[in-house]
Amino acid sequence: xxxxxxxxxxxxxxxxxxxxxxxxxxxxxxxxxxxxxxxxxxxxxxxxxxxxxxxxxxxxxxxxxxxxxxxxxxxxxxxxxxxxxxxxxxxxxxxxxxxxxxxxxxxxxxxxxxxxxxxxxxxxxxxxxxxxxxxxxxxxxxxxxxxxxxxxxxxxxxxxxxxxxxxxxxxxxxxxxxxxxxxxxxxxxxxxxxxxxxxxxxxxxxxxxxxxxxxxxxxxxxxxxxxxxxxxxxxxxxxxxxxxxxxxxxxxxxxxxxxx
Amino acid sequence: xxxxxxxxxxxxxxxxxxxxxxxxxxxxxxxxxxxxxxxxxxxxxxxxxxxxxxxxxxxxxxxxxxxxxxxxxxxxxxxxxxxxxxxxxxxxxxxxxxxxxxxxxxxxxxxxxxxxxxxxxxxxxxxxxxxxxxxxxxxxxxxxxxxxxxxxxxxxxxxxxxxxxxxxxxxxxxxxxxxxxxxxxxxxxxxxxxxxxxxxxxxxxxxxxxxxxxxxxxxxxxxxxxxxxxxxxxxxxxxxxxxxxxxxxxxxxxxxxxxx
Numbered sequence: 001x002x003x004x005x006x007x008x009x010x011x012x013x014x015x016x017x018x019x020x021x022x023x024x025x026x027x028x029x030x031x032x033x034x035x036x037x038x039x040x041x042x043x044x045x046x047x048x049x050x051x052x053x054x055x056x057x058x059x060x061x062x063x064x065x066x067x068x069x070x071x072x073x074x075x076x077x078x079x080x081x082x083x084x085x086x087x088x089x090x091x092x093x094x095x096x097x098x099x100x101x102x103x104x105x106x107x108x109x110x111x112x113x114x115x116x117x118x119x120x121x122x123x124x125x126x127x128x129x130x131x132x133x134x135x136x137x138x139x140x141x142x143x144x145x146x147x148x149x150x151x152x153x154x155x156x157x158x159x160x161x162x163x164x165x166x167x168x169x170x171x172x173x174x175x176x177x178x179x180x181x182x183x184x185x186x187x188x189x190x191x192x193x194x195x196x197x198x199x200x201x202x203x204x205x206x207x208x209x210x211x212x213x214x215x216x217x218x219x220x221x222x223x224x225x226x227x228x229x230x231x232x233x234x235x236x237x238x239x240x241x242x243x244x245x246x247x248x249x250x251x252x253x254x255x256x257x258x259x260x
Numbered sequence: 261x262x263x264x265x266x267x268x269x270x271x272x273x274x275x276x277x278x279x280x281x282x283x284x285x286x287x288x289x290x291x292x293x294x295x296x297x298x299x300x301x302x303x304x305x306x307x308x309x310x311x312x313x314x315x316x317x318x319x320x321x322x323x324x325x326x327x328x329x330x331x332x333x334x335x336x337x338x339x340x341x342x343x344x345x346x347x348x349x350x351x352x353x354x355x356x357x358x359x360x361x362x363x364x365x366x367x368x369x370x371x372x373x374x375x376x377x378x379x380x381x382x383x384x385x386x387x388x389x390x391x392x393x394x395x396x397x398x399x400x401x402x403x404x405x406x407x408x409x410x411x412x413x414x415x416x417x418x419x420x421x422x423x424x425x426x427x428x429x430x431x432x433x434x435x436x437x438x439x440x441x442x443x444x445x446x447x448x449x450x451x452x453x454x455x456x457x458x459x460x461x462x463x464x465x466x467x468x469x470x471x472x473x474x475x476x477x478x479x480x481x482x483x484x485x486x487x488x489x490x491x492x493x494x495x496x497x498x499x500x501x502x503x504x505x506x507x508x509x510x511x512x513x514x515x516x517x518x519x520x
Contacts, residue, residue, distance in 0.1 A: 049344040056315055056511040058352045084309040092318045251316040 047072035054255045057237040062258050063135060070133035073255050077123055077131055083155075085253045090155040093233060093250050094162065100247065101230045103168065110197075110227040111163050112219070112246065114234035115174035115184065117254045119160065119193060120150035132256035145180050148187035156233065156252075157192050168230065169197040173218045173239070175211045175259055177202045211259045212238035219244050307332035314515045317497040322518050323395060330393035333515050337383055337391055343415075345513045350415040353493060353510050354422065360507065361490045363428065370457075370487040371423050372479070372506065374494035375434035375444065377514045379420065379453060380410035392516035405440050408447035416493065416512075417452050428490065429457040433478045433499070435471045435519055437462045471519050472498035479504050 047069035053059040065073050076082055103109045116122055125144040126132055144150075164170055176184055178201045185199065206214045215238060222229060229246040232239055235254035240246075307329035313319040325333050336342055363369045376382055385404040386392055404410075424430055436444055438461045445459065466474045475498060482489060489506040492499055495514035500506075 045341050045344045048341060049348040052312065052315065052345055052513070053348045053352060055312065056349075058349045058510050060352075081305050081308060084305045085312055088309040088313045089316075089318045092313060092320075250318050253312070 043068060044072060051076060051255045054258070055251070055253060060237075060258065061260055065130070065132040065256065067133060070130050073133075074131040077126070077254075077256060082253060086153065087155045089233075089250050089252050090159050093159055093231065093248075096231065096248055096250075097162070097166065101168075103166070103230075104228060105167060107169065108226050108228055109166075109168040110171055110222055110229050111168045112171050112173055112222075112229060112232040112234075112239075113156070113160065113196075114232075114236065114239050115172055115176060115188075115199075116150075117153070117235040117256075118233055118252055119153065119156055119172070120187060120191070121153050122150060122256075124149070124151070126256045136257060142177075142180065145176060145187075146183045148183045148190060150187055150191070152191035152193070153252075159233070160193060160196075164195045169227070170195070171218075171222060171227075172196050172199045173215055174199070174201055175214070175238075178204075210238070211236075212241055215239055216242040216244075219246075303328060304332060311336060311515045314518070315511070315513060320497075320518065321520055325390070325392040325516065327393060330390050333393075334391040336513075337386070337516060342513060346413065347415045349493075349510050349512050350419050353419055353491065353508075356491065356508055356510075357422070357426065361428075363426070363490075364488060365427060367429065368486050368488055369426075369428040370431055370482055370489050371428045372431050372433055372482075372489060372492040372494075372499075373416070373420065373456075374492075374496065374499050375432055375436060375448075375459075376410075377413070377495040377516075378493055378512055379413065379416055379432070380447060380451065381413050382410060382516075384409070384411070386516050396517060402437075402440065405436060405447075406443045408443045408450060410447055410451070412451035412453070413512075419493070420453060424455045429487070430455070431478075431482060431487075432456050432459045433475055434459065434461055435474070435498075438464075470498070471496075472501055475499055476502040476504075479506075 047066070050059060050066060050069055051073065054062070101109065113119055122141075122144070125141060129137075129140070160170065172188075174184070181199070181201055184201070188194075188196075188199075200218045202209075202214060219229060220243075223244045229244065231248045231250065232246045233250045233252065234240060235252040236259045237251070238259050240249040240251070307326070310319060310326060310329055311333065314322070361369065373379055382401075382404070385401060389397075389400070420430065432448075434444070441459070441461055444461070448454075448456075448459075460478045462469075462474060479489060480503075483504045489504065491508045491510065492506045493510045493512065494500060495512040496519045497511070498519050500509040500511070
């Protein structure tokens, strides 16, 4: 191998300038990448803090997802993390149900579900509308709702069945308008929901009313009729806030839109 | 260069078995790493879903952080994300303060703060106690609190000053016990807090009472005295839940412990 050494030296000598140049380019690229990584990290942290502050209801009333966070929200809403977060919430409901309720068993036990992004997923719609980065077009979303094509959130469907099979009456209180009743019912049935006791939708008298107030009134009617509301599962704080309160409320993740 | 070609072939032929062997080792290593990555990812997703479900109060009443998530919570509580999440919450308070309140200006405007992990950080204590993975030792934490060494949460300190300077009276309602009064006051002053109106601590009559109930009673007393509670900043849901409610509540992140 002794005769190889000078040859390797020769090769090294020939290649050195190119390697040097490449090294500089490489270093430059690495630095650029590092800048991107640092900027990407900062943006990721920023958008994640926006998202979690939406989840705990510190950030309220946003009309659109901040433009610089569209990609982050898209990633989250289509991630295993979103599924895991939702499933964990549902598991906590199941845990609560094993111990919580001295059910009356006389038909007055009640549970409330939201419809959108609680029973049915609007992610296919929001995929086409920047995951909430686009200002909501009422006509477009009602078009989508009329198509009855929203898939079920599978973990919520299982919970729905569990609650119904316990003899608890299920009330769906949605901010959808009355004109969407048949499409909504069709959609729910097609993806496997059946056996709810009532579906409350927004009538003409609720137009212009805040959703939170409309939902409070709907709960109040249930209480007036003698129902005991053991829990609410929803993706919006406007489904929980205000009196009457249920025994427990369970928040599903959703940072694509805010319903006041 | 023509005479080099057979030489390269020769070198390749000599090195091939070693490269092959290395490649196999490398591939093995990569596969092992991949297994770890997959397992690490699954655990990360699991623990993150636990954490966010704590934040929105779906997961309640835990005595310790799940053992497999100690590392995740440690990472989070010492991360830029924790700082960013807290700062974002505080920024939302500031935003709210610019528009929210038709302040009475007659000394009845009130704001409530938690003490632990809201004004003062207990992270130095929990660093030594597995970030909540160890069951809380009352004696140990009171020892820590008596040392008056908790640092300020800097972003909350700024907010505290802002609110005080607006002429809003600040009430600190803490689940710390009365025997910690002088250590708590010393600690608060040392890190820069001054000018609060009252510090409410748990007296003998509150022993064995749920913190949520104790805090409700403290708020009720304020309301009875004619105060208008514009907001509460805290890290525990037991600081917000129940009547009387403030105009707004702001949840700071904390998944190290749960106060019911």
